[in-house]
Amino acid sequence: MSACHGRPDSVALAAPSAAGAPPRLVALIGPPNSGKTTLFNRLTGLRQKVANFPGVTVEHHIGKAHLPGHHAVDIIDLPGIYSLNPRSEDEQVTHDVLTGAMPGLRRPDGVILVLDSTNLQRHLPLAAAVLSLRLPTLVVLNMADDLRQRGGAVDTEALANQLGAPVVLVSAATGEGVKSLAQFLTGGIAVPRVVELPVLQDVPACRQWARDISRQARYTHPAPPVWTRRLDGVFLHPLLGPLVFALVVAAVFQSIFSWARPLMDGVQAAVAVSGAGMRAVLPDGWLESLVVDGAWSGVGAVVVFLPQILLLFLFIVLLEDSGYLARAALIADRTMARVGLQGKSFIPLLSAYACAVPAIMATRTIENRRDRIATILIAPFMTCSARLPVYTLIIAAFIPERPFVGGLLGTRAAALLGLYLLGFLAAIGTARLLKSSVLRSERTPFVLEMPPYRMPTLTSIGLRLWDRALAFLKRAGTVILGVAILLWILASVPTIDGQQPPIEQSLAGTLGRAIEPLIEPLGFNWKIGIGLITSLAAREVIVGTLGTIYGMDPDHNSAGLQAALQKELTFGGAVALLVFFAFAMQCMSTLAVVRRETGGWKWPAIQFFYMGALAYVCAWIAHALLS
Amino acid sequence: MQLSFKAASRKRTPACLADLPAGSEAVIDRLDLPGDLAARLMELGFIPGHRVSAARSAPGGDPRVFRVDGAEIALRRETARHIVVRNN
Ligand SMILES: Nc1nc2c(ncn2[C@@H]2O[C@H](COP(=O)(O)OP(=O)(O)OP(=O)(O)O)[C@@H](O)[C@H]2O)c(=O)[nH]1
Ligand SMILES: [Mg+2]
Numbered sequence: 001m002s003a004c005h006g007r008p009d010s011v012a013l014a015a016p017s018a019a020g021a022p023p024r025l026v027a028l029i030g031p032p033n034s035g036k037t038t039l040f041n042r043l044t045g046l047r048q049k050v051a052n053f054p055g056v057t058v059e060h061h062i063g064k065a066h067l068p069g070h071h072a073v074d075i076i077d078l079p080g081i082y083s084l085n086p087r088s089e090d091e092q093v094t095h096d097v098l099t100g101a102m103p104g105l106r107r108p109d110g111v112i113l114v115l116d117s118t119n120l121q122r123h124l125p126l127a128a129a130v131l132s133l134r135l136p137t138l139v140v141l142n143m144a145d146d147l148r149q150r151g152g153a154v155d156t157e158a159l160a161n162q163l164g165a166p167v168v169l170v171s172a173a174t175g176e177g178v179k180s181l182a183q184f185l186t187g188g189i190a191v192p193r194v195v196e197l198p199v200l201q202d203v204p205a206c207r208q209w210a211r212d213i214s215r216q217a218r219y220t221h222p223a224p225p226v227w228t229r230r231l232d233g234v235f236l237h238p239l240l241g242p243l244v245f246a247l248v249v250a251a252v253f254q255s256i257f258s259w260a261r262p263l264m265d266g267v268q269a270a271v272a273v274s275g276a277g278m279r280a281v282l283p284d285g286w287l288e289s290l291v292v293d294g295a296w297s298g299v300g301a302v303v304v305f306l307p308q309i310l311l312l313f314l315f316i317v318l319l320e321d322s323g324y325l326a327r328a329a330l331i332a333d334r335t336m337a338r339v340g341l342q343g344k345s346f347i348p349l350l351s352a353y354a355c356a357v358p359a360i361m362a363t364r365t366i367e368n369r370r371d372r373i374a375t376i377l378i379a380p381f382m383t384c385s386a387r388l389p390v391y392t393l394i395i396a397a398f399i400p401e402r403p404f405v406g407g408l409l410g411t412r413a414a415a416l417l418g419l420y421l422l423g424f425l426a427a428i429g430t431a432r433l434l435k436s437s438v439l440r441s442e443r444t445p446f447v448l449e450m451p452p453y454r455m456p457t458l459t460s461i462g463l464r465l466w467d468r469a470l471a472f473l474k475r476a477g478t479v480i481l482g483v484a485i486l487l488w489i490l491a492s493v494p495t496i497d498g499q500q501p502p503i504e505q506s507l508a509g510t511l512g513r514a515i516e517p518l519i520e521p522l523g524f525n526w527k528i529g530i531g532l533i534t535s536l537a538a539r540e541v542i543v544g545t546l547g548t549i550y551g552m553d554p555d556h557n558s559a560g561l562q563a564a565l566q567k568e569l570t571f572g573g574a575v576a577l578l579v580f581f582a583f584a585m586q587c588m589s590t591l592a593v594v595r596r597e598t599g600g601w602k603w604p605a606i607q608f609f610y611m612g613a614l615a616y617v618c619a620w621i622a623h624a625l626l627s
Numbered sequence: 628m629q630l631s632f633k634a635a636s637r638k639r640t641p642a643c644l645a646d647l648p649a650g651s652e653a654v655i656d657r658l659d660l661p662g663d664l665a666a667r668l669m670e671l672g673f674i675p676g677h678r679v680s681a682a683r684s685a686p687g688g689d690p691r692v693f694r695v696d697g698a699e700i701a702l703r704r705e706t707a708r709h710i711v712v713r714n715n
Contacts, residue, residue, distance in 0.1 A: 082667070082670040082671065083666075083670050085666070087663070087667065118697070119696075119697060119698055121696055121697075122671075122672050122695075122696050122697070122698055125670070203666060203669035203670060203674065204669065204674050204675065204676070207669075207672075207674050207677075221697060222697075224697065228699075232682070232683050232692075233683070236683035236684065236685070236686075236692070237683075238686050241686055242686055326701075330685050330690060330692070330701045331685045331686060333685060333689075333690050333701075333703065334685065334687055334689060334690075337703075343690070343701070443705075445664055445702075445703065445705075445706045446690055446701065446702070446703050446706070447664075447667060447668065447671065447700065447701070447702060447706070448700070448701045449671065449698060449699070449700050449701075450692055450698075450699040450700070450701060
């Protein structure tokens with residue numbers, strides 16, 4: 001155990017042994033972006049989100065570390081903190097867990113303090129604060145690979161001596177040295193030896209202390225990250241920066257349309273073949289209709305979009321893992337300042353391109369409460385991945401493909417980009433409205449640490465896409481399948497002479513017609529109306545619903561969804577539908593998380609009605625103008 | 628008022644971090660900022676007596692990235708204006 005230098009000369013706690021006793025609980029503490037979650041995932045085998053910017057983890061997660069030959073240990077992953085004085089909701093979580101104030105969670109039995117070894121002098125002051133808690137502590141210096149590669153070094157034994165607690169040098173990313181944590185996790189863990197600590201409130205004194213002990217630990221500061229400097233020379237260049245950005249955005253949208261196409265065609269063919277296969281096997285009658293026309297056409301219509309959604313996620317993962325996201329926040333700060341927010345709000349907004357739910361959680365890093373609420377309220381305007389199937393389907397049906405902007409973008413990709421911009425402008429406009437009225441506040445300062453750029457690894461990209469694909473398929477197999485079956489039932493009753501009724505006379509048809517007067521001014525008929533109702537469960541459900549409705553309608557079921565839509569909607573109606581989806585709040589999970597994060601129904605109710613009204617009015621205008 | 632940093636330091640009038648030209652270095656003298664923000668900035672490395680250098684900025688020139696203790700921190704001009712620096 002050369003890497004672990006414990007000096008347990010105070011009372012050692014008994015190792016967890018007695019059967020029935022709760023497992024030992026150990027918390028991961030450290031500054032933001034020091035690699036806590038990477039270490040957590042390695043210890044527990046879980047796959048919590050890791051990315052290269054400060055403030056990724058915003059709530060606590062518990063996992064079990066299974067160490068061969070030992071009882072399992074519970075590990076808690078926590079949001080990053082700079083000191084023990086919480087300034088934002090995520091830091092409050094860490095504070096509450098450490099002090100035992102988190103409801104339903106006892107105070108941890110021990111702490112693993114994760115510091116970035118390439119930033120030791122800046123991160124060591126937190127050690128003073130954590131050691132003063134007098135909890136058994138192991139100090140982990142992470143990023144050993146990076147430290148060595150940039151020519152830095154540290155004497156862990158000398159540092160352990162200075163701190164009175166064991167110190168290990170590991171690389172959570174490569175796994176190097178992680179085995180040495182087992183001794184701390186399962187052995188008799190000890191309260192740190194009493195060493196002289198600086199007054200915690202005196203930041204300069206803490207920093208001087210950090211300097212002194214890192215000198216005694218013969219710490220060699222690593223050379224500056226060369227590649228980070230070079231890349232910033234391009235990405236933050238006054239001319240090249242914006243140019244590269246524009247090219248990347250164009251490439252993203254073009255590729256979502258063109259690169260994903262062959263894969264989508266493949267999935268579509270597979271769905272069609274398997275549907276035909278089922279039809280051949282199943283006896284004619286209601287069961288065949290339920291399985292093939294109801295469930296399979298509903299689920300299949302949505303599953304087709306999996307390749308496209310994965311491609312979008314690939315770009316988001318690259319953005320987050322490389323470290324470019326923090327630069328994007330830097331660049332966006334001026335625009336955000338103009339509407340009364342700051343660059344930090346841009347990070348949740350960008351992750352809302354994947355899904356608004358984690359984005360709303362991510363607003364916990366925003367210190368000012370009014371800024372935070374404003375960001376929560378505008379996040380659902382950002383085009384989440386659930387809107388993508390709806391947009392693609394309608395664009396492909398109504399907009400002919402032609403080269404555009406000198407061949408850089410096709411018309412379809414440009415239309416998609418336009419819809420993303422529309423959502424962004426609605427978000428910005430709403431922020432301005434809120435920040436100049438009900439959520440007005442003093443300008444809040446923008447302070448953000450720029451992480452070094454890191455090369456995303458193939459495994460981390462692969463695993464995140466895999467998890468995303470599973471989540472998507474799970475949704476298709478639960479919500480979308482459920483709605484498809486329910487819809488099939490509603491569309492099959494009341495039976496006429498023991499036969500399925502024509503769809504407009506079924507219960508579903510009656511419901512759709514009931515709301516038809518309301519949506520007719522927007523250019524939507526009752527079939528679209530049924531889709532709008534079901535899309536309240538989740539936006540992409542409308543695609544499944546239309547799949548089911550047209551699957552059951554003998555006039556349409558051969559022609560395919562696109563052709564069916566072309567018959568159902570005028571061009572004006574199609575644009576109105578796009579605008580409606582861009583603005584309307586059709587997502588129960590988002591409303592639920594907004595309620596939880598804002599602590600009541602007031603803000604989600606305001607959000608629902610505001611977005612709904614905006615969607616209705618703008619869709620009406622679009623339809624009126626275009627027809 | 629756009630006093631160049633060099634001119635300012637020659638006259639020994641205090642200069643602020645916001646006026647530090649890209650690529651040059653200075654020593655932080657004091658932070659004329661509200662206590663909470665000053666504490667946060669000090670936790671991040673903006674400590675009186677420590678060296679700071681100016682790196683790249685967002686395309687419009689604001690906010691800017693500063694280097695302290697090997698880390699890069701972005702601040703707006705309006706914040707950097709209240710950080711007083713000296714030449715050595
Ligand atoms: N080179 C290297 N990179 C690492 C190592 N550990 C983590 N990283 C990278 O550092 C970044 C931050 O990792 P996270 O695990 O998300 O950090 P965190 O401490 O949980 O961050 P917050 O949740 O924001 O507080 C990611 O890009 C990781 O891939 C390591 O040992 N070596
Ligand atoms: Mg984390």
